[in-house]
Amino acid sequence: MLSVRFTPEDLLGVTFATGPAPLMELVLVAAMAQREVSPVFGRWQRTVRAGFPREARRLLELVPPTATGPMFLDPVSRGLEDGLDAVLSAPTDTVRGELDRVCRTSRPVTPWLRGLADRDTAVWQELEQSLRSAYTGLVAPSWSRIRSGFDAERAWRTRQLAEHGMRATLAGLTPGGRWHGTTLVLDCAKEAEVTLTGHGLVLLPSAVWDGPPLMAVHDDAPSVFIYPALTPLPLLGARDGEDHPLNALLGRTRAAALGLLTQQLTTTDIARELDISKSSASEHAKALRDARLIVTQREGKAVWHSCTPLGLDLLTGSA
Structure with a gap:
């Protein structure tokens, strides 16, 4: 069960992302390639696994099947290039802290990850190339469908907001969503509690993800809520x-x-x-x-x- 505690400022600051984020979608694709084959995504998952670029396989050291990889890897950007700029310019303390979190919970410590933490130039160049190769091979061919799915989802949810209000719209983002006071409770396999920081919440649906909702909480910026879109990619x-x-x-x-x-x-x-x-x-x-x-x-x-x-x-x- 995931519990998300809202402040009044957060409820007033709920917005929709302006479009799908290229690197976020890439990380979710990498996670889906490692997840158990699902009835809807199964054929697509097998295609992704078979076509996963060799130059991009380093990403699997960073991204677990839960998609809870380092947050510096998947900024919410409008394009690939500005997303890559954000990744490559991530503060060293942030990089090390996120790598420590990921290695403690889901990924083994490897020499390559140590190189990332130490800001080894060659290792970071390899990371950039891995991201470019993975995007070109796995995300770009489906980008127009991902974008159209996002636009349809955003239009649908905006209509729900107009007809039923913010609380009902947020609770309806995933099956079984419900409110306890100002806490949004979502059904998940793992117990987790998140307290938002008063900077608002950005809703980011994904047509390539079928796992539980994901939260990226930021202390000095709007937090991000990633959830499976109403219509998954194979049905777009x-x-x-x-x-x-x-x-x-x-x-x-x-x-x-x-x-x-x-x-x-x-x-x-x-x-x-x-x-x-x-x-x-x-x-x-x-x-x-x-x-x-x-x-x-x-x-x-x-x-x-x-x-x-x-x-x-x-x-x-x-x-």
């Missing part, structure tokens, strides 16, 4: 040899347009993303609007489109 988009369920109902292009509109986009954005003409994108948007699956608003010369609750229901139900 069409699987090999199969058609997406919405294609038969809406048509392939129109279904793809609806999937894009979990975030607000212009007609030009839709045309660019789907590689169609602007007039064709406008026709698809009109059909979706007439079916009450999206709403449209004009700001100056720009026309913005986004999903309605009915559109979100259709997307999440089809997954």
